Amino acid sequence: MEHPVKGLLMEIAEAPEFREMVRALERRAPGRESSAPSVTVSGLTAAAKTLYAVLLRRALGKPLLYVARSNRDAEQVLDAMETWARWFGEPPPVWIPAHDIRPYQGLSPHADISEKRALGLGKLAAGQASLAVLPIGAAAARLESPEFYRSLARPVRRGDALALEDLLEHLETVGYLRHDPVEMVGQFSLRGGILDVYSPEARRPVRVELFGDEVETIREFDVNTQRSVGPLGSTLLLPLTEFPLRQDLLTELAARSSGSETEIFTPGEPFPGWEFQVPLLTPLSSTLLDLSEQAVLFFDEPQELRKEIERLWSLLEPEFAQAQRNGETCLSPDHFYLRWEELAALCAGRSVVNAEELALVHASSSATVSFDFATQPAPRFHGNLALCLAEIENRLREQYRVLLLTTGTGETDRLAELLAERRIPFQRAERPGLRSPGAGGQGSLSWEAIVPGDPAIPSCWIGQGAAPHGLIIPARLILILGNQDLFETSEAAARPVRPRSKISTFLSDFRDLRAGDYIVHVEHGIGCYRGLREIAHEGVPMEFMELEYQDAARLYVPLARLDLVQKYRGLEGSRPALDRLGGASWGRTKARVRKSMEEMAGELLKLYAERETASGTAFPGDDHWQQEFSAAFEYEETPDQQTAIEEVRRDMEKPAPMDRLICGDVGYGKTEVAMRAAFRVATHNRQAAVLTPTTVLAFQHYETFRGRFAAFPIRIEMLSRFRTAAQQKAVLRDLESGKVDIVIGTHRLLSKDVVFHDLGLVVVDEEQRFGVRHKERLKEMKKSVDVLSLSATPIPRTLHMGLVGLRNMSLIETPPRDRLAIQTTVAPFSEGIVKTAIEQELERGGQVYFVHNRVHSLPGIVARIQELVPHARIAMAHGQMNERQLERVMLGFLRHETNVLAATTIIENGLDIPLVNTIVVNRAERMGLSELYQLRGRVGRSNRRAYAYLLVSEEAELSPEARRRLSALKEFSELGSGFRVAALDMELRGAGNLLGRQQHGHVNAVGFELYCQMLERAVQELRGEETRPELAPTIQLGLDIRIPPSYIPEEHQRLRMYKVIGSLRAPEERTRAEQELEDRYGPLPPPVRNLLDYATLKSAAERMRIQSVERRNETLYIQFHPSAAVDTDRLMDFLGRHPGVQFSPSGSLRVPLRGTARGVLPQARAVLEQLQG
Structure with a gap:
């Protein structure tokens, strides 16, 4: 039976006018002698064009190239055409983007675009693309030969002879990197006669085993286990770049180029814009039509395409003229692009469809066959x-x-x-x-x-x-x-958004800043934001933040220096007074706040000093029992875990009561630290209590403790609703008499009827989840017994005190051996995702959590999962279940009697099962960041790759806070990120009750962010710690470094991006920022690229303690701060290799500049890189 939807769509192709159009196109097929006129189609809406194009491809049986106006338009067409192609059971269309850079901009194309072009052009040249979508900029570009693009991909077949060295050289040439083991696309490794390689678009990496020069076997392998999973007869190794990186080519290009950029790069290395120098050696001799000679061309609004080509040429010609005036070696635009008339001439005799939504009257109508489709x-x-x-x-x-x-x-x-x-x-x-x-x-x-x-x-x-x-x-x-x-x-x-830079998540990023809001300038105080202004500075346009102070005084802050500015956040919505610009009031305010916080810090330090002298129990050092218990640990302690164990041991050996926070990622070994402390207490005739926020976690800890303590004469009991009233009564009696050594339970342990014989230690797991009354009870306990708090996401106050050194805190950030990061996917709810996630995990013998935090609809979810995955053994768990029933469910899941647990967030602090390595969280937008982080931490407890799917409802509009939480979870997918997630959670919750009432006025006086910075510095100074003066390097290179309003019109978005760019540190952060900009706003204008380079240079200068980097005429002046630790050997080596460079005893380095102004940033960056190493 034919698929009804396919049949519905095929009806369109059965219409007489559609069939007549097909016949007209067939008469114009290449190779036929025909004077048939061109085919113009009108009346097609934007959506109809994509559908009719797919129908045409099927009717003609030839490849079809759909030409849109821009990359953005082409991507939208791609989505629609993929929908129609899938309904016909055809592969998705190939995507060939246009370059984001023009030949005379001195920059290289984006790596992602280069990769997509290489894949698309290669498929087209090899006849493997039935549908292709591309913008007119790609259609009009001159190209290498079809053989060139076909050669970028290398087939490998079993039984063929293989020149291994040639293949390795080819892989490096087309963008692969050596990495062992191979874990990601674009990596390869060689071990003897075994080559592992992960090609783009491949389902899995492949392992090619050679016998001599012959390919003996080809096998797919699993990146998680690195084990082969199935044989292949052949494989195709696809390229990652359109521009092969040949060292001899790069050396020759550098020699020919007159640009200054090439002079600071090692010969044979790629330099910015080298890709557009290649035609100097090998002219671009082909066009898109040469790659697919039988293809049908479908022009979407040809008049608009013509205008776009003309616009492109209007940019190329003056840029070429300027390059010539600059003395640069370059080719004219016609070596890179066709004009519209040239493209039209090449299309003569081809099957061409000119699709126009409106039926326009053409001057030479006799040369056109028109079809009107009333859509x-x-x-x-x-x-x-x-x-x-x-x-x-x-x-x-x-x-x-x-x-x-x-x-x-x-x-x-x-x-x-x-x-x-x-x-x-x-x-x-x-x-x-x-x-x-x-x-x-x-x-x-x-x-x-x-x-x-x-x-x-x-x-x-x-x-x-x-x-x-x-x-x-x-x-x-x-x-x-x-x-x-x-x-x-x-x-x-509707379109996926690339992950944002991790740095941007932590910033007060001005996402909601509006004119009239208050801000804090670190040097000038509180002002009022009035907007952005563009002012020419030394002949270069620059954008400034305009701030108003008392008496309408104005301060203009360059947006490249937003590191000096913070959005004002007080407590309880207070409205601050404006400071006087240039006056002494701000200095007095900071001094008053600094004095107060020094007093507060002193009091807090005194409080902790008093705790040091309070009466408690000083437990003895390790005895043979403790050593035996430690040796029985079946895993190797991680360095951080061992440090935490030692810090707890030292605390317990002091007479003062211990109060330590162990902050470690879920599954990183906090429980082992707690068990060793509990063992020390129990073996010295004292009792230990382990307090958990949920019944399920109490049961998990109970099982873990019982297993770990099984070989030792220590009695462990549990006090929770998993126990009957009679059992609880017996535990309470034995606890009071001293017969129970360790008791594990929920807040039930804090009830008045719980009496200990001699309590020596309280372990609190996830203290932030307890209520106020329970916390007060814990505070009383802390006065006389040792307290060990465990948390992966501390409450803000706890985290802040830990950060500034006011509480004993141990961090466990080292993952256990073989622990892998959790791959986090945030996506709209899809049954396809659910089905795939569960089936993939069950296929490898694992277990799955499905979290749905609505008890009333949970049974329906279970039924639907059973329909999607019939062979799954599903159990259900939620807090309203009977205690015995819940215990049976949990025990069954622990024993692998069931393999999918559909549950509410009762599992959040629940079972720790190594076989559970996939979690699906439904309606994730309704949960807080700490909650989501804890849920995700339920998986990935072994050396298997773990997956977390955070599914959001399509019906709900995500609030900015919810969107930010989900975004953060995806960004923090690397190991050991719980501590930083808590930092973000602190920002999201706001200042709130972070500080005591007496400090509220001071927070309001200087703003929350500056207050925290000042408090941390005060504590460091009181502790006698060395504090280096903050350094904000001055960078003056006379370049256009800004985000033009024409690129990002919204002020608050522009400010946010300035803040993000100004805080970039690592190369991957810069890459993510570039990706976000291009994804949201299009190709980067030169001033924005300059700004990114400026930020990279400023970051390097901060690390090297450089006060300033300035360009004066043709010389670059670099001034080191007196505290800079200059590597004299590296400096002398640099001076020896560059005779024109001078270094003065005052710490000033003078470097002669070469070439045009555009090369200043690359040269400055290269100098710092060589000095830093």
Whole structure:
């Protein structure tokens, strides 16, 4: 039986006018002698163009190249065409982006674009692309030969002879990196005669084993286990760059180039913009049409494409002229691009479709065959589904067939419920060939009549597809509604957003700064933000933040120096007074606050000093029992874990009561630290209590402690609702008599009827989850017994005190041996994701948590999971279950009797099971950051790769706070990040109750951020710690370093990006910032690239304690701070290799500059890199 949706779409191709258009195109096929006119199609909406293009490709049986106006437009076309192609069971279209850089900008194309172009052009040249989408800038670009692009990919077949050295050289040339073991795309390694390599678009990396020069076997292998999983007959190693990195080529290009950039790079290394110098040696002799001679060209609004080509040339010609005036060695634009007329001439005799939405009158109409297809844009309901349902009912009464496209199962379910309520017959249809992300098998066609017993034959289907907008074809009685027609979503939200820089997460990033808000300038005090102003400084346009102070005085802060500015955050919404610019009031305020915080810090330090002298129990050092217990630990202690154990031991050997916080990532060994402390107490005739926030965690700790202490005569009991009233009564009696050594329980342990015989230690797990009353009880305990707090995400006050040194704190940031990072995916809810996630884990013998924090709908979730994964053994757990029933569920899961646990957040601080390595969290946007972090930490307890899927509802608009929390979880996917997550949580919760009431006034006087900085410094000084003066290097290079308002029009977004860029430190942070800018705002203008280079240079100068980097005429002056530790050997080596460079005893380095002003930043950066090493 033919798929009904496929049949519906194929009806369009059966229309007489469509068939006639196909015949007209066939008459113009290459190789045919025909004077047939060109084909112009009008009346197609934007969505209709993408559908008709796919239908045309199928009808003609040839590749089709869809040409859009820009990269952004082409990406939108790509989503829609992929939807239609999937419905026909065809592979997705190939994406060939245009370069983001023009030849005369002295920069290299983005690596991601270069990789996508290499893959797309290679597939096109090899005849492996049936559909391709590209902007006109890519279609008009001159290219290398088809053989060149085909050669970028290397096939490897079993039984073939293989020149290994040549292949290794080729892999490095096309962008692969040596890395052992191979874990990521673009890596390869060689061990004897075994080559491991991970190619782009490959499902898994491959292992090629040689016998002599012959390929003996090719096997896929698992990156987690590094073990082979299946044989292959052949594999294709795809490139990661369009521009092969050949050392001889780069050396020759550097010799030919007159740019200053090449002079500071080692010969044979790539230099900025080298890719556009290649045609100096080997001219670009081909065009896109040479790569696919039989292809049909589909021009989307050709008049707009022509304007875009003309716009490109209007930029290229003056840039080329300027480059010539600068004496640069370069080729004219016609060596890189075709003009519109040239492209049109090459298309003569080809199968070409000119698609225009409006039917325009052409001057030479006799040379054009026109077809008009009366399509209409689909109505948009902007989330008004009642209006949508009424429209569907009306269309169905008019005998229309209706297809509703959704982006995920959540939207599908929502529509299904509404249609069922209105008694509208429909079917849910899965696309043929639909694959869930990462799934190995092909999905089957599924039908689900939601209205059973209805005799009507449904003419309405719900299917999944990324096409944002639909269309109406009145002549065929077809209505298609896209996901953005149905739901109130924006195009930006519909597309995936690349992860933001980790640095930006911690910043007060001005995301909500508006004119009239208060700010704090570190040197000038509190002012009022009035907006941004562009002012020419030394002939270079610069953007400044305008701040108003008392008496309407103005201060203009260069946006490149936003590190001096913070948004003012006081407590309880206080409104501060403005400072006088240049006056003494700000200095007096800071001095007053500094004195007060020194007094407060002194008092806190005195308090902790008093605790040091308070009466407690000084436990003896390690005896043979303690040594035996430590030796029985089945794992090797990590360095951080060992340090924490030693710090706890030293605390317990002092007579003062211990109060230590162990802050360690989930599963990093905090429990072992606690067990060793408890063992020390129990073996010296004292009792230990382990306090947990949940019953489940109490049970887990009970099992862990019992197993660990099994060989020793120590009695361990549990006091929680897992025990009957009689059992609890017996435990209480034995606890009071001293027969119980260690008791584990929930806040039940803090009840008045719990009496200890001789309590010596309290271990508190996740103290922040206890209520105020329980915390007060704990505070009383801390006066006389040792207290050990365990937490992966400390409460803000605890974290802050730990940071500034006011509380004993141990950090465990080292992961256990073989522990792998948790791969975190944040995505809209999709049954495909759920099915894939569970099946992948079960296939490798693991277990899965599915978290759904709504008890009433949890049984329905269990039923749906069972339908998706029939072979799964599913159990359900939530806090409203009977205690015995919950215990049985948990025990069954522990014993692997079940392999999927659908539960509420009762598992958050729950079971620690090494086999659980996948967790799916539904409605993640409703949870806090600490909660999500703890949930994710339930997996990844072994050396297996762990997965966390944070699924959000498509129906809900995420609040900025929720979006930021989810974004943070994805960014903090590396190991040991819990401490920094807590830092972010502190920012998200606000200043609140962080400090005592007496300090509120001081926080309001200087703002929360500056207050925290000053407090930390005060404590360091009181402790006698060495504090280095803060250094803000001055960088003056006379370059345009800014974010033009034309690039980011919104002021607060521009400020945020200035703050992000100004705080960049590591290269990967810069990469992420570039990706975010390009993803959200398009290709980077030169001033923004300069700003990124400036930030990188400033960061290096800060690390090297450099006061200033200035350009004066043709000389670069670098002034070192007196505290800078200059590597004299490296400095002397640098001076020896550069005779023109001078260094004075005052710490000033003078470097002669070469070339144009554009080369100043690369030269300055190169100098610092050589001095730093």
